[in-house]
Amino acid sequence: MNTRLWGVIAVLALGMTLMFNVAAGSRPPASGDELPGRYVVLLKAGASADDVARGHGLGLEHRFSSINGASLVGAPGKLRNLQADPRVAIAEPDRVVSLGPPSNSAKPGGSGSTQPPQSVPTGINRIDADLSAAAKIDGVDERVNVGIAIIDTGIQPDHPDLYVVGGKNCSDGKSWKDGHGHGTHVSGTAAALDNTIGVVGVAPGARLWAVRVLNNAGSGSVASVVCGVDWVTNNASTLEVANMSLGCECGSDILDTAISASVTAGVTYAVAAGNSSKDAASFQPANHPDVMAVSAIADFNGVGGSGAAPTCRTDVDDTFADFSNFGSVVDIAAPGVCILSTYKGSKYATMSGTSMASPHVAGAAALYKANNAGATPGDVKSALLASGKDQADLTYGFTGDPDAYSEPLVYAGGL
Known part of the structure; x- marks a missing residue:
């Protein structure tokens, strides 16, 4: 046949x-x-x-x-x-591999021929990406020379605030374009352009590769995710970082094997810890030892320790997000509540979830790789954990982590 x-x-x-x-x-x-x-x-x-x-x-x-x-x-x-x-x-x-609530809840806005003027999202401020010499966030479009794979629902290829260079479709249909919005949102947090419109990402203008493994309903499978990871591995010469804001309690040895091969090929992975308020130990890919599993914190004004009022949810400012998974497999935390970023239809949207936290870390990994081209994924992980801010830090810290494993908050200011 x-x-x-x-x-x-x-x-x-x-x-x-x-x-x-x-x-x-x-x-x-x-x-x-x-x-x-x-x-x-x-x-x-x-x-x-x-x-x-x-x-x-x-x-x-x-x-x-x-x-x-x-x-x-x-x-x-x-x-x-x-x-x-x-x-x-x-x-x-x-x-089945899918997005979990609250990530699916988006509030789009801002589109058309006149785009909103550029603002720095709270998450970018909270981790001091705007102070990074590698990021150069100053309103001038100077792009970070690193490739980031967004393994997700795809990316809008012509969004005016993103530099999308190609992609792979491992889901249904024939295109890697984003029909959901989640992948485009994740992309903006990692790498939205530092121009005059919309938002700016942690690693502005990094080359984005759309690896579509979830369909327009935000659902895929272990097979589609392994397909995406396999494609990233085969293109590791141009893809230094990958973000996976998805997961399942799947127990797949084959998915683990695929990720291990990809890391061995030189790709650094940032992945969402999950949104089930549970120990992440049973969640893939967060429980893989070679990735950076990312939990989420609430921050509403980009400044630590100020007690800002909530802007889209009822979480308390500077606390561990109530939906975030936790546990010993979680490596690092990042802002993940009420995150403003790019969205399908050339729009912008506010979303919440560890899905939104993970691309902050992917962007930080890209900044590190920009200045340390020979760094291995292990080197990148060690560097980000070492530079992260302690939960007890009076300026950058947060409270409410429900376990005894105090992962640091990612910090991009020195990258």
């Missing part, structure tokens, strides 16, 4: 999977749920994904070259046979 026909089967299988879940009447698929008839495999050396798929009567959806694996689609009930196949090292059920 030719590759094109296998692709048609893959699309039909995904559609049938979604129809099955709706027809079953229980609820739409939730993050971490198994997707019937969808599998992710890691193959042994020399094994062919095409041969394995054909041998089990399955279609080949995504091929992963950096880790010799694939995602397969077709009839349910094939997992045990795949696990017993001597050519297969690991076989797992594919699972």
Whole structure:
């Protein structure tokens, strides 16, 4: 059977999977749920994904070259046979990966031929990115020469406040363009241009690569995320940093393997800790030891210790965000409440979530790489943790972290 026909089967299988879940009447698929008839495999050396798929009567959806694996689609009930196949090292059920509330709640504004004048968002001020010599935030469009992959819902390619250079679609449809808004919002926090309009990011004008792994409803799968990570790994020569503001309680060894390969290739990952007010230890990719897992704090005026009034939620200023995951796997904190950034439709929007905190750290990683081109992901992580501000710091600190692991607040002022 030719590759094109296998692709048609893959699309039909995904559609049938979604129809099955709706027809079953229980609820739409939730993050971490198994997707019937969808599998992710890691193959042994020399094994062919095409041969394995054909041998089990399955279609080949995504091929992963950096880790010799694939995602397969077709009839349910094939997992045990795949696990017993001597050519297969690991076989797992594919699972839902998605955005969690409150990240999906956006309040768009500002668009059209006349864009709002540039302002510095509170999160940028809170971590002193405006004081960074590498960022050079002064209203002059001088771009940070680093590539950042946004593994998310895509990015609006022609947003006037973003420098988007290309992308990859691992989700449904044919385009990596953002039909949701989340990925475009994340992008602006990391790297919005330092020009005269809208907002400015932590690493202004860094090259943005849209890696679309979530659909227009903000939902994807382990397979689509591994596809995105695999693409980033294969393009590590031009992509120094990646942001993943997504997650699930999936327990996927293959996703872990893909991230490990990407970090080994030289890509530094900032990832959201999650928005479930739970220990992040069971959440992927936050629990991967080689990424920087980011929790969120509330800050409403860009200044620590001032007790500012809330602007869009009921959180208390300079406190750990009430929705943020926590625990020993969390490495660093960043502002993630009422964050103003770019949005689809050439607009701007205020959103909250660890999704909004993570790109502050991705931007800081880009600033460090701009001045330390030879730094490994481990070097970048160590540097950001060392320069971060202690929770007890009277100027930059915050209160309310519910655990005994006091991750610092990311600080970009010295980068």
